[in-house]
Amino acid sequence: MSNMVANGNNSEPISKKSKMSGDTSTLHLEGIPPDTLSKVQKYLDGFHLSVEKLQEVSARLLKEMIRGLGKHTHHRAPVKMLPTFVRATPDGTEKGDFLALDLGGTNFRVLHVRVMEEEQRMLKMDSQICAIPKEMMLGTGEQLFDHIAACLGDFLDSQGLKEQTLPLGFTFSFPCEQKEIDKSILIRWTKGFNCSGVEGEDVVKLLREAIHRRGDYDIGSVAMVNDTVGTMMSCGYRDQSCEIGMIIGTGTNACYMEEMKNVKRVEGVDGRMCINTEWGGFGDDGSLKDILTEFDLVVDKTSINTGVHTFEKMISGMYLGEIVRLLLVKLTEDKLLFEGQMSQTLLTPESFETKFISEIEEPDRGLENAQNILTKLGLKWDPVDACVVRLACDVVSSRSACLCAAALATMANRIRVNRGLDHLKTTVGVDGTVFRKHPNFSEELQATVRRLAPECDITFLVSEDGSGKGAAMVTAVAQRLAESRLLEDSDSDGEEED
Template identity: 40%
Template sequence: MVAAAAAERVVAELREQCATPAARLDGVAAAMEEEMRAGLEHEGGSKIKMIISYVDNLPNGSEEGLFYALDLGGTNFRVLRVQLGGKDIKPESREVSIPPHLMSGNAAELFGFIASALAKFVADEGRSNGVLNGRQRELGFTFSFPVRQSSITSGTLIKWTKAFSIDDAVGEDVVAELQTAMEKQGVDMRVSALINDTVGTLAAGSYYDEDVVIGVILGTGSNAAYVEKANAIPKLEGELPKSGNMVINTEWGNFSSSCLPITEYDQALDEESLNPREQIFEKLISGMYLGDIVRRVLLKIASQSSIFGDINRTKLKTHFILRTPDISAMHHDETPDLRVVAEKLEENLKITGTSLETRKVVVEICDIVTSRSARLAAAGIVGIIRKIGRGTAGNKEKTVIAIDGGLFKHYGKFRQSLESALVELLGEEASKSVGIKLANDGSGLGAALIAAAHSQYIN
């Protein structure tokens, strides 16, 4: 009984610290909106970068022709070919692994390897590598590393992330590097758009539904992009685009505010991370971190009670050993004896022989951590909706949010919690004009679609 009481005390404290009542979420949404405005005012004006994407036209389903995409964001990259001419499109794609030595070599070798794979992909069409029906091939390039963009077709690399470390590429225009490499491979192709995966998600959603004005990624990481009025961006220099619009990549993962419900577990995770005091919002809501937050709570319970029995805590002390798919499986366990929870505890943490009551405690922890994540994501979305003057009872304009990422796609209780929080924050009436839809493969398909929307043959 004493052991159970100690565990209950830890869970009760967690529930209180993670609480996200509507008033708190309203504060988060207001703080998000305020940071967005500051970031649009001038560079460095906000914790969130509010990057100008130079995408001023989103695809609308009228685009026609054959377009390509290159999606580079990790140890694999993808090349895609998309034939447009109607809403029913079936991209052909090929995934290629990057040899480890090229990830820390030089820029010419990496981009040469990518261009070589692209040349093979084009050659497999059975057509020449030259023009296509009198047109030069056009490509959308999704480059999911920090870049400073100066136009739709140029961007200099700020720094590498993930497993990449190619010094001579930093400060260089990644489009120019790719263009040079393609020319050496004899691929006559023009990069029509440089984007990141969140802008691609927005584009993929927009192609099928013109009411999509926000794109969100809720997966391993998290970010959002949206359509802003060009005249509401003080830091936008030069002539305003004819469309009057501009897609903004918020980089909301770096958002932080005193409104956020931060626990001792979040603080410890942040301090021990590779980027302490950065990406605070992402560390609260994204799939990379949820499993580890749950692990940290379980470790505290194991140190203060004996509900897990006499266990070796080595696994429980191992960072990121518990992943979000594991907590999703436990959270969704509907077996009478919570068998899946037992299996996951044994498989990942070497915790065996747990009682049903103990397994229920684990499910409750998964629920608390995930609900907080989903509700905070909803507050972030509401901040964007309010920034663009939508989602009020008097505004009947349809607002659709396209969302991609495994957390939203595969974690049902996360999705339900996010959707209910949106209704709670917007109100029953206003929420009727706001919808959410899954946008699959924004990072690949979206790049080809933006290339089409910005084609030299259309504009």
């Protein structure tokens, strides 16, 4: 990381902990001759984002968020801002036994979670993983939900819970339009699923019907949960100031607590609601085209969903390795790496895995890891090549952290302004392999957020099983609010009688 960052007309000295995107450490510059470095930097310039540019990105995202919240503008907004019908974060009084069902791929999980108010603890009592056979992923919706209901029944049997009617948190990781906390319409299948009779239907209703067909157990209230919301809620039980959830892994997304009066698509103006931003779509209308590099354009063009998820493709784990690979191919073509000699493996799309970036950027063994990886890729390298590759990895991951920070700063500033506060103290619940595994990512993300949201004091808390415990916590909070409303209603009835 360099000691200077472009900041207006001045170059402001900054510490290693507060570099902006594209600034590279002197550690990563060592071993590269000055003439080679100046030639390489020309290819890296497009990844450099100044403080001003990141502030611009943040302002553009805010504009898109407001569009997404609007009653008449949301259907055209690339940032979808989906209402989740989660109306509160945990307050620590939640208690009871809950089930969680997590369906998002070829396996699904069933969990039994116990929330204990006295000890402020949430315990995963037990869980079970059930496979979904390939033919069932392409069969009828009835077969799929019958299979889920059967596995849920087996689990309840094994736990001795079949006689109880427990509330259930349902993480269903497919594109859905949520109508209520217990009503979610599947828009389209993804991830290799194509079960008939489910698209356009309420998945909670389909699950309940499958359980009723069995007739040997029942479930209580159901809360539909997005994995980002689960992340926020699982952290929210440990830290009640957690009002933002963020995932930076294979994909990326975030949610936050918005004032109801600004959520124009839903009736009511009182209180707050968690909004699932779906920020991966930021830029799908061309609003980020000035910061897209030639490598980003190739990644988009060769992806299975060309033209969508622009922001996600610049920052998430599914794409970072491919951006680096394309950059290395270009540098090799121009004889700045490997004496211009390419390997067939390097020319193969997705051969440079995102985990390689984390390994190459390790402080102690990074260069050694780089050399091993380059050998594995069939390349003839010298020590300078390894240093250049490390520099390329640093620049790409740095841009990812800084763009993510710009988006997070937008959200924190939004909450602060919404509440008319001079200073906001809040917590972000976070999950995802990029945040967890990359050696510098979280540090850089946090340093950049401090620069872009100076009036916000933000704590980061890594989620413990957001899609499991978090789903149960959404259900627990929904139950607490429902009980509170019942109490208020009975009190008001009593007053009327008086």
